[in-house]
Amino acid sequence: MPRVVGQIDQVKSEAILDAASDVLGERGLGASIEAIARRAAVSKQTIYNHFGCKTALIEALVARRVSHITAPLRVPGAAEQPIETLTALAQTLIEIVSNVRAYSLIRVTVQGAGAMPELAKAVFEAGPATTRALIADYLAAETQAGRMAVDDPMEAAEFFAGMCSGHRQFRALMGMEVNADPDQIAHLAQTVAKRFFRAYAP
Amino acid sequence: MPRVVGQIDQVKSEAILDAASDVLGERGLGASIEAIARRAAVSKQTIYNHFGCKTALIEALVARRVSHITAPLRVPGAAEQPIETLTALAQTLIEIVSNVRAYSLIRVTVQGAGAMPELAKAVFEAGPATTRALIADYLAAETQAGRMAVDDPMEAAEFFAGMCSGHRQFRALMGMEVNADPDQIAHLAQTVAKRFFRAYAP
DNA sequence: TGAATTTTGGACGCTTCAGTCCATTTGAAC
DNA sequence: GTTCAAATGGACTGAAGCGTCCAAAATTCA
Structure with a gap:
């Protein structure tokens, strides 16, 4: 019997998305489909077979990466020790903003925001x-428990996230190198947590 | 006698830069020279007469705006009242990140970072x-004067700026609307200054 | 008015790239 | 080994857009 319909090679799909991630990260949204095809060792037509058009390819890429990147954030963990928890949160946020690959996705999104x-x-x-x-x-819960004094949780969350990204975000967006030394990230995370807690201590 | 050399119309140069700012802000780096010419009510050739090429046009635009945007920061003002000064600083930073027109420049830069x-x-x-x-x-000076206790001024400056931009930065970069209500900006600026000062009080 | 220069606008060459077409090859399932 | 969808790759179309060219019109200074 013949090959079954819908046997589009999943491995190839992944390879295309990986290649797209790389090439878009390097060249930005202007990267051509042909360049992506070349990187994935696949023919251009195959990309169209799999994804239909460039926009759909990018949407698929974004969908795949977004949930992966933000996954660590969905595990708040123990809540009894605010400073430790805040440090862990800060660490994750700083790591994300220091991850060139993760951030190239954001860059592509910014580039394509108009289109x-x-x-x-x-x-x-x-x-x-x-x-x-x-x-x-989290901050609201801590306040409820009397361990912190956060009057406007959303605003405070803004401040916290802002402190973590700082201008690493700028550097990453501009395609400049970002210091990703784990020790420095850990130290920075501790400082953010310490200062933030002090700003919002009861 | 004939017309003098170098009589290129400065008013037209400004008009071109204004138009470029608008159109690039709307369409991003992909905006065509023709669209800019149309907006400036000028012929395409004139743009080339004035600026030579698209890259030079954008560089000129950036040079003009950068000095304008950072101008308020070059006036530190009275240093005796940390909270007031920090509030003013925060206000300026938040206004910048809330100003769609000012921020479109950053967007264009991010888009063109690769090229x-x-x-x-x-x-x-x-x-x-x-x-x-x-x-x-500023923070180092305040610490010297005993009014604050900032151990790492650059790091603290990062935190301060990060608190100001928060995710307004994201929204602005993505071309989404940003709340630019003066009252809310003023209130936000006060809060940033207050919390920051508390985090770094002696 | 006249000379020198800029501006105009439209046509043009050239390149890049999205997306299509198609004849041929590959490879999985039976 | 047969069958048939999927993959290949190369050629092709069409659209955009950068930058150039040029002849005619407008502008400025004397």
Whole structure:
């Protein structure tokens, strides 16, 4: 019997997405489909067979990466020790902003914001917005428990996330190198947590 | 006698830069020279007469805006009242990140970072980097005077600037609307200053 | 008015790239 | 080994857009 319909090679799909991630990260949204095909060792037509058009390819890429990148944030962990928890949160946020590969996705989204606003909004909701909401919930709970004194949790979450990204975010967006030394990240995370807690201590 | 050399119309140059700012802000780096010419009510050739090429046009635009944007930061003002000064600083930073027009420049820079890395670096140095250094100097001086206790001024400056931009930065980069209500900005600025001062009080 | 120069606008060459077409090859399932 | 969808790759179309060229019009100074 013949090959079954819909046997599109999943391995190839992944390879295409990996290649797209790389090439888009290097060249930005202007990267050509041909360059991606070359990187994936696949024919251009195959990319169209799999994804239909460039926009759909990028959407698929974003969908795959967003949930992966933000996964660590969905595990708040123990809540009894605010400074430790805040440090862990800060560490994760700083790592994300220091991860060139993760951030190249954001860059691509910024570039494409004009052409595909829905995509930009989706990334914003899945990433920064969700993160802020999560932190805000945590801060509200800590305040309820009397361990902190946060009057406006969303605003405070903003401040916390802002302290973590700082201008690493700028450097990453501009494609400049970002210091990703684990020791320095850990130290920075501790400082953020310590200062933030002091700003919002009861 | 004939017309003098170098009589290129300065008013037209300004008009072209204004139009470029608008159109690039709307369409991003992909905006065509023709669209800019149309907006400036000028012929395409005139743009080439004035600026030579698209890259030079964008560089000129960046140079003009960067100095304008960072101007308020070059006036530190009275240093005796940390909270007031910090509030003013915060206000300026928040206004910048809330100003769609000012921020479209950053967006364009991010978009073009791949194609013109020197430009991205120049913008980074002239904007965020200079801003941080300025704030750090101020914090160091306040610490010297015993009014604050900042152990690492550059790091603290990062935190301060990060608190100001927060995720407004994201929204602005993604081309989403940003709340620019003056009252809310003023209130936010006060809060940032208050919390920051508390985090770094002696 | 006249000379020198800029501006205009439209046509043009050239390159890049998205997306299509198609004849041929590959490879999995039976 | 047969069958048939999937993959290949190379050629092709069409659209955009950068930058150039040029002849005619407008502008400025003397």
